[in-house]
Structures are given as C-alpha cells and as structure tokens.
Amino acid sequence: GAVVSQHPSRVICKSGTSVKIECRSLDFQATTMFWYRQFPKQSLMLMATSNEGSKATYEQGVEKDKFLINHASLTLSTLTVTSAHPEDSSFYICSARDHKSGEQYFGPGTRLTVT
Amino acid sequence: SQELEQSPQSLIVQEGKNLTINCTSSKTLYGLYWYKQKYGEGLIFLMMLQKGGEEKSHEKITAKLDEKKQQSSLHITASQPSHAGIYLCGARLGGSARQLTFGSGTQLTVLP
Numbered sequence: 186g187a188v189v190s191q192h193p194s195r196v197i198c199k200s201g202t203s204v205k206i207e208c209r210s211l212d213f214q215a216t217t218m219f220w221y222r223q224f225p226k227q228s229l230m231l232m233a234t235s236n237e238g239s240k241a242t243y244e245q246g247v248e249k250d251k252f253l254i255n256h257a258s259l260t261l262s263t264l265t266v267t268s269a270h271p272e273d274s275s276f277y278i279c280s281a282r283d284h285k286s287g288e289q290y291f292g293p294g295t296r297l298t299v300t
Numbered sequence: 301s302q303e304l305e306q307s308p309q310s311l312i313v314q315e316g317k318n319l320t321i322n323c324t325s326s327k328t329l330y331g332l333y334w335y336k337q338k339y340g341e342g343l344i345f346l347m348m349l350q351k352g353g354e355e356k357s358h359e360k361i362t363a364k365l366d367e368k369k370q371q372s373s374l375h376i377t378a379s380q381p382s383h384a385g386i387y388l389c390g391a392r393l394g395g396s397a398r399q400l401t402f403g404s405g406t407q408l409t410v411l412p
Contacts, residue, residue: 219399225339228388228405234398276340282398289400291335293342 187213189281191292198269198299205265206295208279215281218262219289220254223276235262259284269299303327303393306403313379314411321374321406323389332372333390333400334363343388384410
C-alpha cells in the first residue's frame with residue numbers, strides 16, 4: 186500500500202528556535218498534502234493544505250508566518266515551526282493525497298517538544 | 301460545534317463486552333473513514349464506507365454507514381485489551397472537499 190514517511194519522528198528544541206518536519210510520499214505522487222496537529226486526548230485538527238508549486242492554504246487561526254509550509258516537489262512537503270514556544274509542543278501528522286486515486290494516506294507523525 | 305460529532309467521548313468496557321461508537325455529521329458524507337490511534341503514534345486505517353447502507357467487517361470490528369449518509373457506527377464484538385485506543389472517524393464534508401475532517405475521537409479502554 187501507499188506509504189507516507191515523516192522525519193523526524195521525535196524532536197526536542199529550545200524555545201525560540203525553528204524546527205523543520207519533512208513529509209514524503211514514498212511510492213506515489215501527491216500534488217496535495219495536509220498538515221494536522223493533535224494535542225493530547227484530542228482529535229486531529231487540520232492546520233493547512235499544501236499544494237505543490239503554490240502557496241499553502243491555512244485554516245482559520247493558524248499563523249502562516251509561524252508555520253511555514255513548502256511543497257517543492259510531488260513527493261515532499263515540509264513544515265517549519267519558526268520561533269517555537271512551549272505551546273507549540275504537539276503531535277504533528279502529515280497526510281498526502283494520491284494524485285491518481287485521490288486517496289489520502291497518513292504519515293506516522295512527529296512529536297515536537299519545545300523546552 | 302464540530303462538523304463531525306463522535307459519541308461517546310470515552311468508553312470503558314470489560315473485556316469480552318460489545319460496544320458501539322457513533323459518528324454523526326451535519327453534512328452529507330462523501331466517504332467515511334474509521335481509524336484507530338494511540339496518542340503519539342500514527343493512524344491505523346480500519347475501513348472506509350462510501351455508499352449509504354454499506355457495511356464492512358474486519359475481524360471483530362463492523363462499521364456501517366446509514367442510508368442518509370450522515371451517520372456511521374463502529375461496533376466491536378467481544379472486545380479485547382488490544383482494541384484499546386482512540387477511534388477517529390474522518391470524512392470529506394461536502395463534495396468538493398479534498399481533505400479529511402476528523403471527529404472528536406473516542407477513547408476506548410478495555411479492562412482485562
């Protein structure tokens with residue numbers, strides 16, 4: 186089946202620094218990728234939709250200058266959390282939509298801890 | 301309010317008991333997905349329903365999509381500790397939606 190990878194799986198960074206999370210579709214092309222955030226005991230909340238070759242679309246309440254998204258190729262999207270704060274600590278999950286089938290596949294997630 | 305409502309929010313059952321989790325939408329569902337997750341881990345795809353009235357089973361888990369395509373239920377028969385986790389329903393709300401919107405989740409605990 187289709188595989189989506191995320192790197193890193195866990196990251197700890199200091200407050201004020203930036204951290205980049207990569208999302209790759211390994212065996213299919215994804216013109217659209219999605220970034221979700223999940224807090225403990227809560228559901229997944231869509232942060233933004235990443236479109237290959239164009240600007241990302243952010244959900245209401247998500248700061249686009251803080252969560253920079255780049256979708257430079259059909260298999261890679263990156264989320265950069267800039268000037269991270271402890272409240273940004275969360276589980277971030279990416280999802281890639283198969284260009285051909287339209288199905289959405291999820292990565293294993295990245296746990297970000299900001300100290 | 302959330303567009304996809306799940307109930308109950310949490311459930312504690314004794315091993316061997318049956319249970320049902322519901323997912324209700326305020327909009328017509330175009331593809332309803334059920335996932336299982338442990339927090340801090342990825343989503344495990346369980347099954348996908350598309351047609352009203354559709355029912356699918358996998359091992360001891362059965363999911364149904366009602367005729368009007370606005371509600372789905374997930375039923376677990378003879379629950380086991382391995383069934384414990386967070387169950388999430390996801391759907392594309394509206395015909396043009398590309399992304400999955402998720403329900404609030406149901407935390408299931410199975411007591412041995």
